[in-house]
Amino acid sequence: MSDLTLSATIAEKLATLYQEMEHGYDRVAANIGLTCAGCPDNCCDSYFLHHTYLEWAYLWRGLQTLAPSALEAAIARARLCLAHYREAEEAEQWPSIMCPLNQDGLCVLYLHRPMICRCHGVPARLRRQDGRALHFPGCFRCQELTARPGRSASQAAAIVQVDRTPLLRRLARLEDEFLDDQRGLLPRLKMTLADMLVVGPLDA
Ligand code: SF4
Ligand code: SF4
Incomplete structure (x- = not known):
């Protein structure tokens, strides 16, 4: 697919980020009392x-550590996801299908899951390059907890947000480091995780 190879150094930097x-998410979630345990969603x-x-x-660094049968099963689920996305698009509906890496309710690639999986759920803010600030209220359970009646003003003020801005900037800098001399030559990426599974590894 390309000659992009993930070096150990960049992989370590991404793992640190x-x-x-995760730590930022955990701090905010603990503050709110949010946990995914027992969630109906x-x-x-x-x-x-x-x-x-x-x-x-x-x-793909993570996928290559899976047993061949587990990887095959994940790719088969990814194909089903892509078919569902096409059908949803044709029906002008929002897609809703389990991620191909989720098996029996759990992520089979937890350490390699992408950034959005580590941010979704808690309140967050993001300042875009054009200066506009975006605010994310968190998942429905988070919103129920933050709107809890009887919460004092100081408790409400203590509910902080994850600031995604510096995190995304660091990810963008790491992306530049990874792309190196191919920066600007490759098309802008917009892929679901199912696409990534079905297309295969970047350096294949
Ligand atoms: S809705 Fe919130 S609590 Fe439930 S699984 Fe999603 S992030 Fe977790
Ligand atoms: S990759 Fe993300 S969405 Fe997919 S199973 Fe793992 S945590 Fe869930």
Whole structure:
């Protein structure tokens, strides 16, 4: 597909960034009292697009550690997802199908899951390059908790948000480092995780 190869150094930097995202998520979730345990929803059926070649390469770094049968099964589920996305698009409906990496309610590639899986759920803010600020209220369960009656003003003020801005900037810098001399030559990426599975590894 391309001659992009993920070096150990860049993979480590991304793993560190992912850990920091997780710590930020955990701090905010603990503040709110949010946990996914016992939730009637499973956000792994959300439709997400991913935009970095680096996360694609890193995802495949993880996929290649799976047993061949588990990898084949995940790719088969990814094909079903893509068929569902096409049908949903034709019917002008929002897609809703479980991520191909979710098996029996759990992520089979937890350490390699992309950034959005580490941010979704808690309140967050993001300042775009054009200066516009976006605010994300968190998942439905988070919104129920933050709107809880009887919460004092100081408790409400203590509910912080994850600031996605510096995290995304670091991811963008790492993407540039990864793309190196191919930066600007490759098309802008807009892929679902199912696409990444079906298309295969970047350096294949
Ligand atoms: S992020 Fe929120 S909605 Fe999603 S599984 Fe966790 S608690 Fe439930
Ligand atoms: S990669 Fe893992 S955490 Fe992310 S949506 Fe898929 S199963 Fe869920």
